[in-house]
Amino acid sequence: MATRNFKTFWDIEKEKTWRIYVLFAVLILLYFCPVFVLWSLIKFFIDIRRTLYRAGSSFKLFGFDTFVVLIIAAVAAGIHWYYSNKGVVSKVLRFLGAKYPDKRDKYHNVFQNVVDEIETAAGGFKVERYVLPTGAMNAFALADFSGRRVVGITEGLLSRLSRGELQSVIAHEISHIVSNDCLHTTITCSLFSLYSEALVHFNKTLSRHGSQPIPAVAGAVPQNVATVGLLSFPALLLLFVTDILGQLLNMFISREKEYRADASAVRLTRNPVSLASALYKIGTHWRGAGYGGEHIAAIFILSPLSRKFDEQEDFLATLFSTHPPLLKRLQVILHLAHADLTEIIRHVKEAKTIKTEVEVIKPVLRFHAQNKEKWQGPYTILQLQSLEWLEPGTRLRLIDHDEVLRAEEVPALSYFFQQRNDPAWKMRRLCPDCRKWLIVQNYEGLYLWCCPFCNGLLAEGDKLPRIFVRREKGFSERVQRLAEVMSDEAKKKRPHLSVLLSMSNPRPCPKCGQDMVHKFYSYAYHVEIDECQSCRLIWFDPDELEILQCLIEMG
Ligand SMILES: [Zn+2]
Numbered sequence: 001m002a003t004r005n006f007k008t009f010w011d012i013e014k015e016k017t018w019r020i021y022v023l024f025a026v027l028i029l030l031y032f033c034p035v036f037v038l039w040s041l042i043k044f045f046i047d048i049r050r051t052l053y054r055a056g057s058s059f060k061l062f063g064f065d066t067f068v069v070l071i072i073a074a075v076a077a078g079i080h081w082y083y084s085n086k087g088v089v090s091k092v093l094r095f096l097g098a099k100y101p102d103k104r105d106k107y108h109n110v111f112q113n114v115v116d117e118i119e120t121a122a123g124g125f126k127v128e129r130y131v132l133p134t135g136a137m138n139a140f141a142l143a144d145f146s147g148r149r150v151v152g153i154t155e156g157l158l159s160r161l162s163r164g165e166l167q168s169v170i171a172h173e174i175s176h177i178v179s180n181d182c183l184h185t186t187i188t189c190s191l192f193s194l195y196s197e198a199l200v201h202f203n204k205t206l207s208r209h210g211s212q213p214i215p216a217v218a219g220a221v222p223q224n225v226a227t228v229g230l231l232s233f234p235a236l237l238l239l240f241v242t243d244i245l246g247q248l249l250n251m252f253i254s255r256e257k258e259y260r261a262d263a264s265a266v267r268l269t270r271n272p273v274s275l276a277s278a279l280y281k282i283g284t285h286w287r288g289a290g291y292g293g294e295h296i297a298a299i300f301i302l303s304p305l306s307r308k309f310d311e312q313e314d315f316l317a318t319l320f321s322t323h324p325p326l327l328k329r330l331q332v333i334l335h336l337a338h339a340d341l342t343e344i345i346r347h348v349k350e351a352k353t354i355k356t357e358v359e360v361i362k363p364v365l366r367f368h369a370q371n372k373e374k375w376q377g378p379y380t381i382l383q384l385q386s387l388e389w390l391e392p393g394t395r396l397r398l399i400d401h402d403e404v405l406r407a408e409e410v411p412a413l414s415y416f417f418q419q420r421n422d423p424a425w426k427m428r429r430l431c432p433d434c435r436k437w438l439i440v441q442n443y444e445g446l447y448l449w450c451c452p453f454c455n456g457l458l459a460e461g462d463k464l465p466r467i468f469v470r471r472e473k474g475f476s477e478r479v480q481r482l483a484e485v486m487s488d489e490a491k492k493k494r495p496h497l498s499v500l501l502s503m504s505n506p507r508p509c510p511k512c513g514q515d516m517v518h519k520f521y522s523y524a525y526h527v528e529i530d531e532c533q534s535c536r537l538i539w540f541d542p543d544e545l546e547i548l549q550c551l552i553e554m555g
């Protein structure tokens with residue numbers, strides 16, 4: 001039994017306490033030192049003044065007052081501890097921009113199923129699941145005193161790992177939670193590093209405000225810059241101090257925990273090769289540096305920053321680094337698998353070329369449909385699904401045929417009638433051009449709205465990053481050629497172009513009806529889109545989403 005290898009809850013409880021006491025002692029010391037120095041200086045100067053009137057100094061460095069200083073430090077440390085640990089999991093999740101898995105996303109459902117499996121294998125542990133909407137490759141675990149346990153993964157990792165690799169990564173994260181080292185990591189992060197993380201966010205917000213469009217009032221700009229600078233300086237200083245402290249405390253988060261979690265993941269999944277190839281994939285991709293989370297690196301499977309330092313094994317590196325060297329980790333795992341690294345590398349090496357798909361022109365069936373005794377159409381199967389009045393009993397006639405049949409007798413439509421009661425189908429939107437109902441369509445594991453009459457696509461802006469990291473879809477040569485032309489154009493024209501484009505008749509938003517803004521997707525990608533500024537819905541003309549996706553994959 002895999003669960004036998006884990007310690008019982010009470011063993012863990014006993015073991016965790018000493019580390020937590022040490023952490024608290026460090027915190028008291030942290031407050032004690034400056035207060036003690038300050039108090040000693042005050043005492044010293046009072047003593048000097050007193051010796052001016054009376055002979056003989058009564059200065060003593062330690063005394064009853066030292067005890068009072070210690071109490072003050074302990075109270076301050078207690079307050080610091082309390083506020084740092086209060087809702088720490090929510091704080092970290094907010095900084096990382098973590099989202100609940102989307103129930104209507106195929107990839108997210110695979111993630112949920114894999115977590116279910118590993119929970120069972122680990123003895124029925126229950127964890128909360130989160131997804132980070134970034135193309136970076138990483139995974140993390142969090143736990144706090146209130147009993148919250150969280151496992152999270154980035155979209156990038158979710159879209160690039162095989163199921164076996166995903167199992168290994170989740171097993172690694174759940175092992176951190178089961179062995180409880182996750183709690184120490186989270187507490188250490190909450191006490192020190194989280195402040196650095198908060199300051200980074202603070203600075204980012206400031207600089208974002210600083211770089212806003214130039215205001216009309218003259219003189220407003222320098223003032224703004226000055227404020228930013230003035231506010232940033234103490235913030236940066238504080239960042240520096242807390243960061244150093246956080247780094248120092250990484251010694252409590254020993255590198256050993258990563259080896260232990262790797263070993264435990266192999267026990268749970270019985271698949272060392274998958275774990276090795278997952279780690280290799282993560283190690284050779286962008287892990288999220290710059291996205292956030294660098295200061296709380298310890299919670300991730302591999303540090304978001306790739307520092308040379310982390311790949312060393314000497315005393316200092318062991319002390320300050322949150323993770324052991326990747327190569328060493330791989331060697332340990334591969335030893336278990338009796339495999340060698342070149343095998344893994346060969347296994348992982350993904351073709352960097354873009355998947356080409358042959359555009360098949362299938363003969364499309366078209367039907368006339370009878371509405372109120374009148375024959376209308378012809379319509380394709382998809383177009384029929386967009387008709388408000390289509391019922392299972394609606395009479396259909398195949399084009400150029402006399403035979404009449406009921407709509408539910410057409411296999412593709414009978415599936416549609418079953419699906420029609422799903423809430424996503426009921427949430428109807430009108431095509432901004434044809435004014436026909438859009439229908440829900442699967443696109444790389446997600447649901448988008450599509451117009452069967454003009455082939456336009458409607459997507460929620462926050463779903464696009466998921467589409468861009470997924471590599472399921474191939475592109476026809478036509479789309480690839482269009483993408484190449486556009487990328488050349490973007491390179492030539494970039495400096496002079498604005499993202500906003502004018503349109504004589506703005507399209508109405510399919511959700512709220514307001515005018516959408518016609519623009520390029522970005523300066524780098526000259527794909528024309530229409531975006532509703534309040535609903536964040538984006539309308540793509542035929543092929544445009546594919547072209548954009550192809551452009552992004554071409555890099
Ligand atoms: Zn349309």
Ligand SMILES: [Zn+2]
Nearest residue numbers: 509512532535
């Ligand atoms: Zn809208």
